[in-house]
Amino acid sequence: MIYSPYYNVLVVFIALIGIITLISLLAIFLGPKKENQAKKEAYECGIPSPHTAQQKLSVKFYLVAILFILFDIEVIFLYLWALNFQELGWFGIIEIFLFLGILLVGYLYILQTKALDWES
Amino acid sequence: MTIIFSIIVFAMVLIVGFHVAPLMTWVERRQCAFIQRRVGPNRVGIFGFTLFGLGQPIADAVKLLFKEDGNPSYVQPFFYFIAPLIPSVTGLAALMVIPFGAQDTFFGTVFSPQVLSVGAGFLLFFAMSSMSVYGVTLAGWSSNNKYSLLGGLRASAQMISYELGMGLSLIPIVLIYQTLDLQQIVYAQSHSYLFGFLPDWGIFRAPVSFFIFLITIFAETNRLPFDLAEGEAELIAGFLVEYGGMRWSLFFLGEYAMMFAFSGLISCLFLGGYSLPYLTHESLIHIVQPILGSFGSIAVFLIEFATLIVKMSIIMLIFVQVRFTVPRFRYDQLMKLGWVTILPLALINLFVTALVLGYSSFK
Numbered sequence: 170m171i172y173s174p175y176y177n178v179l180v181v182f183i184a185l186i187g188i189i190t191l192i193s194l195l196a197i198f199l200g201p202k203k204e205n206q207a208k209k210e211a212y213e214c215g216i217p218s219p220h221t222a223q224q225k226l227s228v229k230f231y232l233v234a235i236l237f238i239l240f241d242i243e244v245i246f247l248y249l250w251a252l253n254f255q256e257l258g259w260f261g262i263i264e265i266f267l268f269l270g271i272l273l274v275g276y277l278y279i280l281q282t283k284a285l286d287w288e289s
Numbered sequence: 290m291t292i293i294f295s296i297i298v299f300a301m302v303l304i305v306g307f308h309v310a311p312l313m314t315w316v317e318r319r320q321c322a323f324i325q326r327r328v329g330p331n332r333v334g335i336f337g338f339t340l341f342g343l344g345q346p347i348a349d350a351v352k353l354l355f356k357e358d359g360n361p362s363y364v365q366p367f368f369y370f371i372a373p374l375i376p377s378v379t380g381l382a383a384l385m386v387i388p389f390g391a392q393d394t395f396f397g398t399v400f401s402p403q404v405l406s407v408g409a410g411f412l413l414f415f416a417m418s419s420m421s422v423y424g425v426t427l428a429g430w431s432s433n434n435k436y437s438l439l440g441g442l443r444a445s446a447q448m449i450s451y452e453l454g455m456g457l458s459l460i461p462i463v464l465i466y467q468t469l470d471l472q473q474i475v476y477a478q479s480h481s482y483l484f485g486f487l488p489d490w491g492i493f494r495a496p497v498s499f500f501i502f503l504i505t506i507f508a509e510t511n512r513l514p515f516d517l518a519e520g521e522a523e524l525i526a527g528f529l530v531e532y533g534g535m536r537w538s539l540f541f542l543g544e545y546a547m548m549f550a551f552s553g554l555i556s557c558l559f560l561g562g563y564s565l566p567y568l569t570h571e572s573l574i575h576i577v578q579p580i581l582g583s584f585g586s587i588a589v590f591l592i593e594f595a596t597l598i599v600k601m602s603i604i605m606l607i608f609v610q611v612r613f614t615v616p617r618f619r620y621d622q623l624m625k626l627g628w629v630t631i632l633p634l635a636l637i638n639l640f641v642t643a644l645v646l647g648y649s650s651f652k
Contacts, residue, residue, distance in 0.1 A: 195535075287621035
């Protein structure tokens with residue numbers, strides 16, 4: 170197997186997951202155990218809880234998630250260009266400005282359709 | 290030998306990461322008290338030595354460890370149990386990306402005080418910081434509590450919105466230093482001078498990036514004024530409502546470790562990292578070597594480590610100061626700030642930096 174520094178990421182992750190899991194397990198064994206019904210209830214407000222909160226959400230959250238994916242891919246492209254800035258020269262700058270210009274039209278459309286307006 | 294050195298550095302960073310959360314809770318309470326003209330926790334001590342109440346975090350940690358591990362009956366067990374692990378693992382892993390000193394040779398072996406020195410550099414850091422959102426969101430969703438769900442949702446929407454500004458604000462830094470490797474960025478910052486007298490730090494090269502990045506890390510780490518995910522006044526404690534004891538504190542361990550890691554990143558990108566101003570690694574070795582001989586490189590490593598810790602601590606104090614100075618945003622204002630102000634500002638900053646750099650390097 171060829172050595173790559175990225176294997177260290179895996180090793181560090183496994184070690185950290187082990188340590189943190191150990192701590193949380195330790196707390197389970199060290200603490201007292203006194204259970205009662207009131208303790209197990211959801212901490213909401215006096216009236217009986219419906220025991221679920223997983224219901225329909227505002228569509229705004231989905232919109233934000235979709236917009237995020239679009240713009241995040243843009244950011245990743247920009248990193249690739251930024252790393253090769255010196256080799257690409259003016260060609261790279263003009264191309265990336267064109268790319269950003271097209272995305273900017275989309276951004277203005279988003280603003281105009283009030284997709285980011287949280288008051289409505 | 291290299292493996293032993295790596296394990297030592299890993300353990301060192303881990304110890305630092307684990308001590309940040311308890312120490313910062315004490316610092317935060319003391320600083321808050323001074324801002325509000327109170328004394329704050331100053332009583333707990335060991336054998337009569339109170340040391341301004343520094344025993345308080347130890348007492349808190351012991352208390353949290355021996356607290357009952359609450360087990361509410363309406364949660365989704367699997368996700369409820371793994372959710373606190375995610376922020377703490379990713380927070381500590383992000384801390385491993387920070388270089389705590391320059392690469393050098395100790396007793397003939399290469400010693401690198403950066404645990405994860407990969408080519409992707411701080412993109413790996415971003416991967417970790419983005420993954421910590423899963424912990425908050427899963428905690429909110431699996432708790433089966435309205436407040437938790439709202440907190441988790443808000444946290445996820447807020448973090449992904451501010452991630453764009455964060456990613457865009459660092460592109461000028463990549464343009465200037467032409468690398469993603471933090472070690473090389475710090476090297477470039479300590480080995481040249483701007484206008485002949487200023488150290489070539491990122492904050493002087495790209496001040497707008499610095500401020501955008503500083504604002505976005507407040508949102509990314511869920512700190513006031515952007516802590517809508519756990520706003521006490523409206524959501525009790527947001528995604529933390531159903532948590533208690535050690536699992537609750539794992540969230541805080543993660544949050545403080547992530548804050549500390551972000552302070553490290555901002556120090557490395559904008560404030561010269563582990564380097565002292567006007568003193569390069571080589572000149573430090575040159576000064577220390579005649580006095581300490583072959584232990585000189587260890588002394589230099591300790592100096593650099595201390596320098597970085599001081600810089601990170603200053604950023605941490607700014608975090609606390611802002612927390613008790615600026616009021617909390619409303620949610621629509623927060624989203625508006627992220628999408629309508631910070632995103633275009635970061636893009637304009639990028640345009641200007643690219644044009645100036647292009648003009649000065651290609652003519």
